[in-house]
Amino acid sequence: MALPPSEGLKQLAERTGVSISTVSRVLSGKAEKGRISVKTRERVLHEAGLQGVVINEVARGLRLRTTQTVGLIIPDISNPFFAALARQAERASRVRGYSVLLCDSEEDTEVEAGNVRLMRSRRVDGLVVAPVGGRHDHLAAVQKLGMPLVLLDRLLPELDVPGVASDNAVGAALAVEHLLKLGHRKIGCVQGLPASSSNASRVSGFLDAMARNGILVPPSWVVGKDYTIESVKQEALKLLSIPSRPTAIVALGNMIALGVLHAARELEIQVPEQLSLVSFDDQPWAEWISPPLTTVAQPVEEMGARAMDLFFETLAASGSNITPLNSRVILPMTLIERQSVTRLA
Amino acid sequence: MALPPSEGLKQLAERTGVSISTVSRVLSGKAEKGRISVKTRERVLHEAGLQGVVINEVARGLRLRTTQTVGLIIPDISNPFFAALARQAERASRVRGYSVLLCDSEEDTEVEAGNVRLMRSRRVDGLVVAPVGGRHDHLAAVQKLGMPLVLLDRLLPELDVPGVASDNAVGAALAVEHLLKLGHRKIGCVQGLPASSSNASRVSGFLDAMARNGILVPPSWVVGKDYTIESVKQEALKLLSIPSRPTAIVALGNMIALGVLHAARELEIQVPEQLSLVSFDDQPWAEWISPPLTTVAQPVEEMGARAMDLFFETLAASGSNITPLNSRVILPMTLIERQSVTRLA
């Protein structure tokens, strides 16, 4: 329960024979400004080196009112896409001397609200969150408090907060146009969590692109309600069992594509001969799937990096009284053609 | 730079007209023990509810000498295997009222040492780490300090510390025996990071199993030095380019299998017709690869859960003067047969 004892400024000061303040000054690099003599500085540094002096950041945080940590809230860290974003976030923080406190919201708004509360009580310096969607008063509150906040992957239209996301709508349009060009008309769509804005953008991008080409998609042709593989399979089964079934499906996520494949196998429908498939979120394995998956890819590394840039800018702005910028950066998606789509006779 | 202002005990106390200690007592549930009148308790709770009082955990941590956070150090959070472990760790911590401070060591011992130092200065209550391997005096130091520490996925034979890992050696033996049974004798091996203990166990398990069956593997038949797909491809290319090349390869990781596939494709070697392949770490996509991958799977969820159980036991033991248990739990691996292996004529 108790923290392990360890050397602090006090002990160091005693052993060195100087005051705590002096030690504090040299250890925090304020030796120049405090005009500490080179001699004492050396001595303190030397002693500090011998004993592994680890200054207590929690005391420091209390005094300085900053914890040098960013709160990262992710809906599912085991999802490779979010894991990649987390990696960027951690690295970007680390190189700037910040740590990351990680919370998984489990795609649940209530859990997310709890996460936010926790982060607040832990006094993180700001939040980077990929919001579940739906209710978001907890995020609005954070913003109102003036706490730095940037959104990741999923933007909240109702909330005027900086963030970075992919251009999901045109991504979906890319998929649709590719399919259309190859002669498909009967195109279905399997979505993930309807509440999430990235998903919603993809769906509306899909619908709009179809409409622009004069095709009205029956509501029952967009199915899906979450990311679990079994649920996706059931939803896809519904879509593929109707009398005049689609000749192509766009799966709004990589795991979703796998679910669709499961359904197709169960119904003995050959992909791509009898069913074309476009998926989202490219992965290293996508080209090795049978058939190699045509996907709409997002620039994951860049998303993470840009989000963190934005975060630290926001943080800096919140310190000074620079006008708190409010950028939303939308990154382009790209279609990667492989072999899960065929031209319709 | 500064934390956003927010209600604390002091403000609440003023508005309620009681002392800070009273507020502290009711908010920390010590109302019974402190025998606070029901009336004041209600009043405080009521006011606290109105204003979103968020108690300052950093001040609390300073006073109580505990931060209720566990430091998690992972060599690469973007690796799905580690991401899955991280998820378990986060969840297990959250349900127990703990938070997770996440560091990525980038498979670099020096970075890892830095991570440890950071965690120490942040006063996390203990560490869960999947160590890079190689140097580990920083971990020994943690242990010597009496700070709870449990190892994940990779054990350190030289260090007597609790931890959980898969039975990598028998996992490798499983792969070897499967191959042997189907008539293969010329079996190569592509490893990941040689320094990591899980990798080392797999390699020695592989070698031992071969030896038990009277086969001496030439050193040049175990290649590989890290997990990057391009490097794996180059290494596999070496292995597959020798005059009398292996008829089977065991790839000690899922990304490694992909690298081998790349190499085989480049050399126009058909899998499994001309080369059998067994990989490690099953993934949802493994059955959809062409050909579906025969793999040795580890119980990832269980690993994470068990490790966290162990961690919290260790934590509890470190508080009381219960003898600090020192369990190492080794979980079984299982062979999943799919179609990347053929019987040799």
Place this chain on the structure above:
DNA sequence: TTGTAAGCGTTATCAT
């Protein structure tokens, strides 16, 4: 039943 005050380990202000 409630309040006062000391102390957790820092940093910053003000003396010296």
Place this chain on the structure above:
DNA sequence: ATGATAACGCTTACAA
């Protein structure tokens, strides 16, 4: 060039 000392916001004896 350095040392005392007062916060930072909490918990917890000890007083009242």
